[in-house]
Amino acid sequence: MKKVLVTGGAGYIGSHVVRQLGSAGYDVVVYDNCSTGSRTSVLHGELIIGDLADTEHLYQVFAKHQFTTVVHFAASLSVPESVVRPLDYYANNTRNTLNLLRCCSVMNVNQIIFSSTAAVYGEVKENPVTESVPTQPINPYGRSKLMSEWLIQDYAAASSLRYVILRYFNVAGAEPGGRLGQISANATHLIAAAIDAALKRKSAMQIFGTDFPTPDGTGIRDYIHVEDLATAHLDALRYLEENGESQILNCGYGQGYSVRQVISRVKAISGVDFPVIETNRRPGDPACVTACADKISKVLGWQPKYNDLDKIVHTSLAWEMYREGLLQSSLNKPMLHGKITFTT
Structure with missing residues (x-):
């Protein structure tokens, strides 16, 4: 069975992808420091608590599991916070992507799906935005992600790595069955x-x-439902498994x-x-x-x-x-239309 590493798989988007990967029969390993993610959100596979800055631990995980593909979510993602704490964003987003790519190089992992963002485009002049629009991010978050994209592209040009870079627009929503959703204090989205x-x-x-x-x-x-975004990652994985060429793709409606x-x-x-x-x-x-x-x-x-x-x-x-606790404990019959009624 093909084994997939999902960094940040205990987080909001990552956990939805892990659930879909598990349902599709993939052997999943989640690597997450759980600083913002939750252990309870990992519904499939094995959860390893670890940080991408801990390269020794990361190499040990790669050596043990022999991954075929990496799906890389782990990152800091608040635009306002990135303006106040830019160095933290370059460390967690860009440097840690470099750490991950070094592991891929040493362990011969030649497929990666990268969680990027529409923030790489910056203040665009025309909408809708195509992937060919010049990238001119206007905040450290967008720049840290664009630098990560460059790392992936440059390494791919010098190796056998193939990638799909997915540039997310605004992600929202929750799994309609009620098993997964966003867990965060002081939400900014x-x-x-x-x-x-x-x-x-x-x-x-x-x-x-x-x-x-x-x-x-x-x-x-542009708001995209997290379940549709998760499906895009599985589509990207199957595409790479069929020897598809490297791609950069927008994820929005x-x-x-x-x-x-x-x-x-x-x-x-x-x-x-x-x-x-x-x-x-x-x-x-x-x-x-x-x-x-x-x-x-x-x-x-x-x-x-x-x-x-x-x-x-x-x-x-x-x-x-x-x-x-304002809604019945089972959401197995998803309510996608009409007004929600609070329980008393």
Whole structure:
């Protein structure tokens, strides 16, 4: 059986991919320091607690398991935090990718799928964004990821490594069966922050910038459901297993929603008209970024199933309500449409 290493597999996106890999019959090893991930989110395979900065431990894991492919998620991912703590981001995201590639080189692992980001594009002039658009990141998070992409590309040019680099747009949603979702305190992603306000975890939510050059003045983003994103990773793995050439691919739907539009849908689906505070822009936030996803569909045959903002919000809210004990303990009958009713 082919063995896959998933770094950061206890995290939000990684755990969804691990579940799908396990269901597809892959032998999975998760390597995660669990600084932001959760042991309980690893539903398949073996979890090894470790840090990519610990190269000795990493080499031991590679030597023991003889991986055929690495799926690399482990990273820090907050744009505002990266502006305040840039060196931490270059260390955790870029240096640790280098550590991982050195292990791949020594242990002859020649396939990697890399978790990148639309932040590598920066402030784009035209939307939707294609993979050929020049990369001009405007924050340390985006630059740390772009530098990791360069490391992978340069090493591949000098070796037999083949890669699929997936550039995520805004990831949200939860596994509709209620087994997995985002677990984080003080959520910064828009949908998660709005749900926090709807569930009274915070007194209000903030809109960072209402003077962007967009129809309603707030930033526009392309939101992709985490289950569709996870499926893209399995499609990428099968593509590499069939000797596909190295690729860089956008992961999004090609549909943008403004901050105000997202907040409106969270209010409608939750039934809670929570307070919203308008404040200044955050450093490093572009006005509008949406994906052109034509290439990933053509190259990988990727076919998303959850391309709907209400489905994304509904599964996110159902997951959070389940965690709060406000929804019945079983979500095996996923509720993807209509308003969620709180239990009493």
